[in-house]
Amino acid sequence: MSDLPLSPAPASHAGHGAGRSPALHHQFEDLAQQHEAGEMGMWMFLATEVMFFGGMFLTYSLYRMQDEAAFAAASHQMDLWWGTANTAVLLTSSLMMASAVHAAQTSQRKLLEGMLLATMALGTVFLCIKGYEYYEKYREGHMPLFGLPFRYDGPSPEHAEMFFGLYFIMTGIHALHMLIGLGLLLWLWAHARRGGLLGEFSAPVHITGLYWHFVDIVWVFLFPFLYLIGAHG
């Protein structure tokens, strides 16, 4: 990502000949090539992420298939309201992110700053709710980590324990991705405040946006897998 320039500062790029945009890095011929490369790089990275999360979803599917009923029962212990609220929060943050990308491309500095802040705020709200849910699970004795006691009175507690273990792994790694995303957004916001990332310099916003939407989509899968099993019945 840092291979894409952020603002019209460095004069060193001028050496490559007249007519080169200051947004253009030395290895590229023109801005179109640079943008396409940056975008493709992020898509490749997201392909990597899909495989990374894929390993977890495989693990989840395997153990869920072993005892569907126990997973459904354990899933009923989840707080559906907080989960739904968090889904709404995260999807709204994606809307804000999309607006930030639009603002950057159309060089609206104030809007860009505001939208980045809104995205970060909603991302933080999501993490706070998640943290509260973790605390609730800890209090209820549904946190089978670090050898903590696991208290569960539903059917087949050993499979329920696996469900909660997977819940913490999957949402934990998702939350880690959120934190990385928040770090990237903070970095973008710092540059936006200094007048960067507008117009032909907007590529980093677009690329970070792709990442943020991806992390969102992972949650769109996590939510039904963890909160909604057997909810129809």
Add this chain to the structure above:
Amino acid sequence: MTTLLSPELDSSREPAAPPRRHYLNAGYTVRSWLLTVDHKRIGLLYLLSITFFFLIGGVAATVVRLDLMTPAGDLVSHETYNKLFTIHGIVMIFFFLIPSIPAVLGNFLLPLMLGARDLAFPKLNLLSWYIFIIGGLFTLYAIVAGGVDTGWTFYAPFSSTYSNTHVMATAIGIFITGFSSILTGLNFIVTTHKMRAPGQTWFRLPLFVWSIYATSLIQVLGTPVLAISLALIAVERGLGIGIFDPKLGGDPRLFQHLFWFYSHPAVYIMILPGMGVVSEIIPCFCRKRVFGYAFIGFSSFAIAVFSFLVWGHHMFVSGQSVYAGMVFSMLSYLVAIPSAIKVFNWTASLHKARITFDTPMLYALGFVGLFTSGGLTGLFLAALGIDEHVHDTYFVVAHFHYIMVGGAVMAYLGGIHFWWPKMTGRMYPEGWARFSAILIFVGFNLTFFPQYILGYLGMPRRYHVYPEEFQVLNVMSSAGASILAVGYAFPLTYLLWSLVYGRLAPPNPWRATGLEWQTPSPPPTENFDEPPVVLDEAYDYERMDAAAGEAQARAGQEVTVV
């Protein structure tokens, strides 16, 4: 492929004066190396680091072979022996073979071959090297602090619950290093798509680029699965969530599935780039077009795709469903098709060619033979019935060393010799180099051929105490290993020597096609003085030689070949 086939450029006879400015003399400070974003310098940083790791892995292998000289296992304790083969495997696979050709030769050559100024993401490329080093430091710490004894495969629940060695530090090291591999692959894929020079179409690309591209696909799509498997091991060890330990409700076979989903394709990360190197060397020293360009190119992709579908052949005796075993066995046989296409095409390229046996060609021919042997024994192992018998024996060890050492390392050394003049601007001493290439070939076969027999007779891998009747073959293998070690010491010495005393290299010492040979040796920092334009196919050696011959005839010189 070439834009310029004119005789001025074919100056292999008289070494050109060294260029005034090139990438090596662009800066001499430590900072100019450690903060460089030049893909050529980063390639050399990788060269140094992986040579270091190769030595560590080599020392571990040496002690293993020494211990196996006697049936009793009296040199080191059982625990130390377990740690030694683990260190050998982890270091050689994750810190030498996987980065070897892609990170060293790929980094150096890919932009040159495409006609680009640099990779698409130069800073990301430098970051990949730092990530590699950080992961390496974790692993070195684990080795120094007392080692790890799980084998490079980290099978659960031993690794996740029972081993009381430094599993965590090693897993973290490999996890981190994986990102270096992913980011390098990502960089190469984007570069191949977006950075080709005008006229450099896909079917004019050197086959090395095709194979590096296929390798990169595996790196990007396979490595994250290794990352999640190791992360789950760490979670089980650190947080106590029982994903793999049956005592905690987990399934140890799940780890094997996840691990081999990466680690079988990883074998192709190691061998595919070698196939690319061989596809460059053979046409050059045959002076003719490679046979079946498109078939060699597409078979790289076929191998990359099949590589993701065959992991279960590591688990025939793990208790997986026999039907799964049958499907995986059949799919494993399919990999033989694209591999054989390559071998037949290389062999066909040799047909009626004017072959010269320079060092790179010796390595390339060694590769073809040893890879074929390793590949054919792979078919034995893909057969369910035979695998029951030889699973986890020295037969498997011999098989994958024929692929990884006989294949990948031979190709790596061949590539290093082939492009050494381009990388350093110096020629290596040809006589010494040919001698050590032959020595390595002999030493290699003496080391590993007896292991096929040992395995067939039933000697299990990873044991250091064995029955008396296996001693002769083990001593042969250890003797071969010492020859192999001497063989490796030679290039290490004379290549360093050549940096100072080697003859100055002309731009194109092998009269090879390819854009990398149309720029001075060593290349300038920006790779090409003029942005290249590609007008023709790769490997048109017939026309190049005809043009050179005519030019010499016009100049009234005697036409000599080679």
